[in-house]
């Protein structure tokens with residue numbers, strides 16, 4: 144495992160440069176937070192890594208070159224992402240959501256389910272994201288935070304090794320935020336995690352390394368204290 148390496152990444156929309164020569168290195172086992180004002184290019188960075196938008200430069204994850212591959216091929220290489228609004232099947236149970244994500248619902252071994260058994264990958268994901276107790280509840284009835292965790296669980300059963308999370312704690316209660324901070328630590332144990340996040344209080348508590356983006360470029364990188372003390376970062380955040 145070598146983690147994520149982004150080199151000279153560039154994304155241009157109709158002549159507008161949304162990502163402008165980004166270099167980024169996230170070692171395996173690390174959680175990297177990416178912050179920056181609206182329009183900085185954070186979501187486009189994730190879109191480029193996951194193959195949703197065309198980009199130039201290079202992106203490698205665990206020695207696989209990702210750029211130029213189709214979205215589903217990139218996903219199959221172990222790259223999973225969440226969106227700002229959790230995409231779960233509300234009218235299905237937590238377990239059924241995980242089954243579908245894992246492909247178990249059409250797998251011959253799904254017969255195990257008839258005997259009340261849960262595949263080990265699904266059971267493991269339920270434990271990791273802390274949803275074992277609500278596994279038979281309809282996803283639509285879950286609290287906001289639990290839906291976000293279910294979405295992460297759906298990536299885990301697909302064996303995602305690079306997790307790209309877009310504002311996972313937005314709209315969460317304080318206790319849900321705390322639980323998510325702990326979850327990020329567990330996820331990174333044997334994965335690489337990149338998180339877009341704005342919440343400075345959350346960053347101060349859970350972030351080791353932060354990359355600040357502005358106008359498509361990396362403006363600063365370091366601990367939360369280091370980037371907060373960086374005059375270039377202060378100018379971007381306070382200068383407007």
Ligand code: ADP
Nearest residue numbers: 156159161179180181182183184185186187188
């Ligand atoms: P952030 O996530 O940091 O708020 P984005 O990556 O969403 O920023 O957007 C970066 C810039 O690229 C913004 O100015 C946005 O308007 C522009 N942009 C994003 N997606 C598209 C698109 N599909 N077409 C044209 N411009 C886009």
